[in-house]
Amino acid sequence: MSDYIDHEYMVEVNNLKKYFDIPLGFFRTAKLKAVDDVSFFIRKGETLGLVGESGCGKTTVGRTLLQLYHPTGGQILFNGKELHTKEEIQAFRMKAAMVFQDPYSSLNPRMTVGDIIGEPLDVHHLYKTPEERQARIRELMELVGLSSEHATRYAHEFSGGQRQRIGIGRALAVNPELIVCDEPVSALDVSIQAQIINMFEDLQKKLGLTYLFIAHDILIVRHISDRIAVMYLGKIVETAESEEICDRPLHPYTQSLMSAVPSRDPETSRKSQRIILEGDVPSPLHVPSGCPFRTRCPKAFARCTEEVPLLREVAPNHFASCHLLEPKQE
Amino acid sequence: MSLLEVNSLKTSFLVRTGEVKAVDGVSFTLEKGKVLGIVGESGSGKSVTAYSILQILSHPGKIIGGSIKLNDEELVGANPSFIQKIRGNKVSIIFQDPMTCLNPVFTIGNQLMEAILLHTSRNKKEARERALEMIRLVGINDPEKRLKQYPHELSGGMRQRIMIAMALACEPDVLIADEPTTALDVTIQAQILELMKKLQKELGMAIIMVTHDLGVIVQMCDEVIVMYAGRICEKGTVDEIFYEPKHEYTKGLIRSIPYGSKKESRLIPISGSPVDVLNLPKGCAFAPRCDKAMKICLEQKCELVSLNQTHSSSCWLNIADLIDKGQIAPDESIVPEDKEGGTANV
């Protein structure tokens, strides 16, 4: 217990690698480098936003962090400790939970809402009597803004936003310290997104939660996160405080990503100059040599082809991996 | 005469549990060379409105009233072969998911040329030329090679470009874009929107942009229709909608957009859940979620009230406003003068 308390970082990830074998036919496989040498940390009680386009590996990072995938390489420290044995992982599952993107497929259609929220309690035997279980389920439902009378209904009777609340209720059942939110609002309507985001913020304040918030919508990530990490093709290209990274992005990819977000204000939209990137994201099966972004980078030069840029501190607490941002060598 | 005139369009889905009024009295006009945005949440009827124009509704869906006039020709109740001629030729559509709209067993060239051969009098060679020209137009390099490729060999952004090329191959007057960038990444979305804007200027067509994303609306559109539960809440220019929203739903929608960080502000959501289309309330569909709802909002639906030349809104609060200003006297009935609409009389 005592060695937990002093630890500044709840999660520390060092050089995490996760490769998948993609079968190409009989006996032939290709390596898909979903996550390639990623390091980051999350402080206690903060929200780290993880942003990137589809296929950049952000979901894989979240799932590997939660021990749903076995990492190919690297190290994941939770409260300063690595998890090895089955018992350690089972204990970890009571400290970390996940909220999923799709409120439709993430809830078992044959289970009642009460059973869905109560499942973590069943799995970890967190109650002594059935009444205790019922009481806890009711408490959780009210915590996420659902009427506890609806515990006997099935998930398909609820709207998308309410289903997402059920999913959050399930995540909170074990009193976790860390919640990995994998695109929790991107399947919801705009007017509902704000409700859920507010609830995430309220729960964080109330329960002292730590979030890894994975999303592709920069406006939302900016609103909820303390710090943001931007991923591109399995690598983190830039990480900084959320305002810093949104207002002063340094990596060319982050710059174009920020400018590609359409403004919600007609006046600024008319004035703004967009950096439109050429081409598509390369397949993660054929990551370009050197800097993964060089094929689309408007500023790429010879060195980008040869050398992988390292993530380094380019401004106070602002890390980026780009050769252009390196201090000039005399 | 406007290019496209939609008048009190009603489209319903007749299902076992009753009639789902997906579109309930929607009217708008589209001028040549303009971009009209239709924005709304899931179930608001925005896509059904678009599909009604081309009459490509899925099974139990049926247009049950109203009129759609393209270049002054009535489309509702028209001969199916006439509609067939309009589709892809005068009015084309692009969908959210380009993969499901391209046939996986034919090459891109095959499908592009088929669209051209079907609607124009070009021969095969000319059609091929046109196909190459279209691929170049939508900014895809190496068009010869692309003609021989299959849809699965292309990326999502590329496929959407092909869909646009296909839709524009016959130089339609109206392009309907149903959530064209929702399935794409932000950087690819920026590319596609830029391309659509460029092509719209070059070819001078009108676009109906159906989306849930206010950012896309801001970037693309001249005029906006905000829909909720099959009815128009508000209609106006982009500036009017974003700077002077008059309907409570529009206001809520714009308020709920996240900006800045949580340190600066909390988000202001719209309370409640989206409307259940099978269980529409008696009055204004938005009233149960509206903080300013009045007694009349729960009793009766409000019709569109024009506030100026371009701006109109269907909110009882506007009428309460007009009463306050003395433009409508209280305790009087407003009855319709004629069935054609346009004006109402006291």
Next chain:
Amino acid sequence: MVNDMNENNRQEHKHFLSPFTFHIKADSFIPATEDERRQQILMRESTSFWKDGFRRLKRNKVAMTCIFVLSFLILAVLFVPIFWPYSYDDQLGVTRGQPVDASYNNLHPFEYGETELELIESGERVFPHIFGTDSLGRDYFIRVVFGARVSLSVGLFASILVLIIGTIYGSVSGYVGGKLDLVMMRIVDMIYALPDMLVIILLSVVLNRVFEDRLAGTVFAALGANMISIFIVFALLYWVGMARLIRGQILSLKEQDFVLAAKSIGASHARIIRKHLLPNCISVIIISTALQIPSAIFTESFLSFLGLGVSAPMPSLGSLANSALAGVYSYTYRLVIPAIIICLIVLSLNLLGDGLRDAFDPKLKA
């Protein structure tokens, strides 16, 4: 003048774009209370998977007819033997210590044996032989009832065996995946490739021999070695279809987020299969079991017809048909009756299976 007024009014109220009537009452424009607003939101009536399915099933006339026919048959099979005065193995012309009364053999429907006729003449009432008797003087009606009982229970138990084996095998194969799945599915392929009738015939001959001695004195003796071997044959051969079906379902279900959610909670594999995967296969399981029963009944009848089924004197619909063949010209109805019963059972189970599929898995409907 009036026109002018109208014109003015029109100018003033050009706000309204479409025909519209409302009566302005000042008290309509006061804010509504929270409660009033909440009353407008109605939650749909709660429906569960079962409720929904049965509601659809009830509207299916064909399926409901089948259910009626089947329940009639099942009730008859269960309760008729209780009050029926004759038994399936009772040779009516045979009384211990007396010569065989041949007048009871091969009676036509509603005919009576000699002693029975005497009884009737003396004013007593004798229960009629509705279908007559067979060549050994046994009441044919009760034999048909027993035959149907045997056929139905063979169908039911064989299907349950298939269900259990197929579900376990299929879900393990689909859930574990990878190399194990590959090996397990190749085994399935091999069993699939065997000509099933040949195997059934061989197996039942061999098993019959094996079981004949061992069964004596146990509860299974009543069933007969043949019945046991039919069950074993079914268990060994017919689960493969079910296993494939379940595996396919599990393969697609295990990619769903709710399975990942259960894993992230820390649920064990057994729990995931039991609580998350199988309940979602339930429609497929019900439907294919319902369709499995008639095929089992058919196979059993077929085997009994060939003389490999239940052992005498226990009748089954197939063996009744077989023994009717001997006198088919004089006693055609003895072949027709069991044939009709088989058809009724098989047809209504098949149609019921279709109805269940439409009701519980509307997506599968072609």
